[in-house]
Amino acid sequence: MTGQGIVEGGYVQPPVSPPPSPLPRTNPVKAFLRLVMIEHSVFALPFAYIAALTAMYRIDRRVHWLDLLLVTVAMVGARTFAMATNRIIDRHIDAGNPRTAQRELITGVVSLRTAWTGALVALAVFLGAAAALNRLAFVLAPLAVAPLIVYSYAKRFTDFPHAVLGLAQMVAPTGAWIGVTGRWSWEAVVLGAAVGMWIGGFDLIYACQDAEYDRKVGVGSVPARYGIAAALYGARGAHVVTMALFAWYGLLVGAGWLWWAGLLVTAAAFGYEHSLVKPHDLSKVNRAFFTVNGFVGIALFCFALADLVARGLRP
Template sequence: MEGVRAVTTVEDATGPAPAQGLGGKAKAFKNLVLLEHSVFALPFAYIAALTAMFSASRTVHWRQLVLVTIAMVGARSFAMAVNRIIDREFDARNPRTARRELVTGVLSVKAAWAGAITALAVFLAAAASLNWLVFWLCPLAVVPLVLYPYGKRFTNVPHALLALAQAIGPIGAWMAVSGAWSWSAVVLGLAVGIWIGGFDLIFALQDIETDREQGLGSVPAKWGVAVALTGARAAHVVTMALFIVFGALTHAGGFWWFGIVVVAAAFVYEHALLSPTDLSRLGRAFFTVNGFVGIALFCFALLDLLVRGLRG
């Protein structure tokens, strides 16, 4: 994670070498899509899937859980690759993103498209292996993923499109293992989407000036730092309320509610790190705290399900 102020370095005369061979291109593609950022959404897909399994049979179905993992990683990798491909010209003019693989030539656009299509095929194959309902609903998940990178070209709130795309994950995970619609999953999906949309407001603070220069829309670029921070705080208050509703709908036990307290404390800490006049700790607020939120709540949710009788 880069800081608020980009640090520029001088490349040598030859520049970075293009990735060679299948292994080199695969590594470059992994770096392109930031595979480690799966830590944000994947834990909530697990919460949805395991809660659905608990509701149905109180038994973990490991094949389904593995397929949910494959589907989530495939969908996210496809989305990130397409995002990077679509935004590569804007990235080249932004000091923070000018060293991305498609800008420097480490990875070609052709190779990125090959990786994106492969990731999409993996997602579709995993969905079909889970059940045909989620397979036929896959376009509802894919369209927002493709639409999001275009959002900043026509709206000042592209964060809402990201929230919609991310909300689909837990809903899809629940339906993947149950084969049925669930309002509990919708509540969890909304919580996750609004949470991620909220911290995307924080992430966008890094690019205020370059977004304005390039005519790209975002809440910080349009209305400033203070409005973006207020919006992020409001989003995370709503997130907490939805986590509480999800716990009530699923009759969660003590560990879930303790996890809610921990997450609330993490949100308070996150927003205490930032102010309109001091964004120096933005990296810690964005990646470290929000990565902790997903992992921590999953751990408490899993403990709660195990105590209540979930069997491996």
């Protein structure tokens, strides 16, 4: 159907565009990895490493390389599953949005069957890695998967899908700690909460790009419901809380001066990020989202690793 679109699932489904012209054949694996933006694992993976290495430091001050490998596999598997299902579930919304209309699942570079196959393989990899780590990690794995799926539907029933995304992302450090120790850790929960607030905050910034389109089709988000200025203030508040939680985590684990130096660098990066985006100028959102946030994860991990090594962590 063309024209104004139809109502489906609580939002206005965008008009369906004519089928795209046939595209050249491409490697399905490479196309799928582009679809899920595999390189963006850099956002959450460093914090899983911080949790895992801190847990190892507490156990015997040595790096358990097999556990670290399994944590990596589990993290990448979970994130790949989350991204693939998000692209599948949102494909009708993405098709009508000029910003997302060229995604691989919309243009036909990746077929729906390939996307589902990749998602299920990634889920199996995640569950397999969790099982290989320990029993508790495997038993709790479904609880980690649930918010990853709910997030993709959240924009259909709430104006705060960013909070659901934050909840999904806080699983990474918590799960990594459990994967190494087989035990629950409130220190890891605090670190996870910091990561969730961080990612939820920059998702508020990223969502500003789609505020007009989201309002038009009935997709829920803070920028669409309350305006771009409110979303940017919300992001700043989220990142202030993020810094407080990072500091709390440092106190809980007895971090040394290098961790605190890393927090100063992180605070400066947050300040720069928020200076880039204005309510009436979103031209630098991609720099704030991809460049600055990628730097935050890697930089804080490097400081955390240096701190653990300085305090006695050995290979």
